[in-house]
Amino acid sequence: MTRSPVLPSAPLPPPGDAERPIVTVDIVLLTILDGRLQAGLTQREREPAAGAWTLPGGWVHTDEDQDADDAAVRILRDKAGLESPYLEQLRTFSGKHRDSRGWSLSIAYYAMVPGHICERDNLRFRWAPIDAARSLPFDHAEILRTAVERVRSKTLYSSLPVHLMPETFTLSQLQLTYEHLLEMALDKRSFRRRIEELNVIEEIDGAFTTGAGHRPAQLYRRRPHAARLATSSSNLPVA
Amino acid sequence: MTRSPVLPSAPLPPPGDAERPIVTVDIVLLTILDGRLQAGLTQREREPAAGAWTLPGGWVHTDEDQDADDAAVRILRDKAGLESPYLEQLRTFSGKHRDSRGWSLSIAYYAMVPGHICERDNLRFRWAPIDAARSLPFDHAEILRTAVERVRSKTLYSSLPVHLMPETFTLSQLQLTYEHLLEMALDKRSFRRRIEELNVIEEIDGAFTTGAGHRPAQLYRRRPHAARLATSSSNLPVA
DNA sequence: CAAATAGTGTCTTTAAGACACTATAGT
DNA sequence: ACTATAGTGTCTTAAAGACACTATTTG
Numbered sequence A, B: 001m002t003r004s005p006v007l008p009s010a011p012l013p014p015p016g017d018a019e020r021p022i023v024t025v026d027i028v029l030l031t032i033l034d035g036r037l038q039a040g041l042t043q044r045e046r047e048p049a050a051g052a053w054t055l056p057g058g059w060v061h062t063d064e065d066q067d068a069d070d071a072a073v074r075i076l077r078d079k080a081g082l083e084s085p086y087l088e089q090l091r092t093f094s095g096k097h098r099d100s101r102g103w104s105l106s107i108a109y110y111a112m113v114p115g116h117i118c119e120r121d122n123l124r125f126r127w128a129p130i131d132a133a134r135s136l137p138f139d140h141a142e143i144l145r146t147a148v149e150r151v152r153s154k155t156l157y158s159s160l161p162v163h164l165m166p167e168t169f170t171l172s173q174l175q176l177t178y179e180h181l182l183e184m185a186l187d188k189r190s191f192r193r194r195i196e197e198l199n200v201i202e203e204i205d206g207a208f209t210t211g212a213g214h215r216p217a218q219l220y221r222r223r224p225h226a227a228r229l230a231t232s233s234s235n236l237p238v239a
Numbered sequence C: 001c002a003a004a005t006a007g008t009g010t011c012t013t014t015a016a017g018a019c020a021c022t023a024t025a026g027t
Numbered sequence D: 001a002c003t004a005t006a007g008t009g010t011c012t013t014a015a016a017g018a019c020a021c022t023a024t025t026t027g
Helices: A068-080 A140-155 A160-164 A171-182 A188-198 B068-080 B140-155 B160-164 B171-182 B188-198
Strands: A022-033 A036-043 A057-059 A086-095 A104-112 A125-129 A201-208 A218-222 B022-033 B036-043 B057-059 B086-095 B104-112 B125-129 B201-208 B218-222
Touching (some): A022 A171, A068 A086, A068 B086, A171 A218, B022 B086, B022 B171, B036 B171, B068 B086, B104 B160, B140 B160, B160 B171
Parallel strands (some): A022 A104, B022 B104
Antiparallel strands (some): A022 A036, A022 A057, B022 B036, B022 B057, B036 B125
């Protein structure tokens, strides 16, 4: 192939800084609370939309963040007091009109934590049932909807919801979590078969629930290899 | 919840332009050629890596692109002469070290076209078998690997590969395309059952292949609703 | 009619769902 | 002994795979 006689409308030097998009990271933080899927929201401190509750987010700090994953971890630490939640990139939302300050771009993530975490009350933070969060500012409602859709569809064939569980849990508790996520009842036998095949949790030898008025249940924990920061390929059905 | 006495390390005004990341779009353009999965590459015109073959990409033009999808469409038009290929966002790659010019961010897409398209030879463009493209500059090899992985895994449960087919095609040709993608043989009966259930292609009434030394084959086409620009949720298994 | 590929019938194997049954704690 | 939930056995149903068989063209 020879040199092109006419150059395609190819990039010349990097665009002037003024034309560079605004780059942020936004996070859909999910948990199960009161038997419902809830999203973590923070209250904005300044314009635009000062005072409004939004998805936790922030600028990418090119001086301190190695990459966008890093920025997401930092933001969750600062805004929700979380140390190592399960975190995975969702997708990037961009455009001229999604933010009044100009052409902007948000690398969106979703994160999952067990219920009853995030109780630092010096934070402007609260949980909201996902149905009550339909009217978030910017395009945050769309980001939330996309994340919930992604999490629900992964729930159908993967072990993603184990990241909503506490350190130790029973199979019945895990099944309840799946049922709250999917908003449908699951068959106990099929559920247990599926989870066992996925091979992501393990029995804790000799550890059982006590004190309930019925037969004690085996306690389980996540297998250690279940990473907290996932690449998008890690929970696919096996080929 | 009351106002926080100590502000979290929250964003102050937007970072100065100099600290904004460099934002590009890169595209993994795929086709089947010579019975193998191949990627479309363009030759870089300037530093860094001038002369090297890379994934087609370019700056986001905040003045003319409505959003990142728009930028991807423009880049494919300019660099590969394509008008409406199937296009879907893959994920965003970012970091301090992926480009020598500084903290950069690439919104990666994958695109799929029928073979024997893109034959404008005033373009610095060529096809390369994906195995021969392991040593692309920047992190383009990783982006390519991620895209191929995504496409292969979607092939297992979706109709994605119909976008690699020409206007009209036979079921045997479609099966061959799946087999080239997955690098495995598929059972004819199961394949036809699956495709029929997906409901994405339709018989062309009375149109058959001719001239081959054997029984003619029914010709098919994509059903019109099969969008060329997909959101990530559109090809999921049904709930 | 021989060769080659298109397309179908149907049996086998595997996975998913339904659902009853047994197990074991607390009261 | 009764209740409530944990956990298992097993039959039924649906999906996937294997593979032989029929169909229809060209030469």
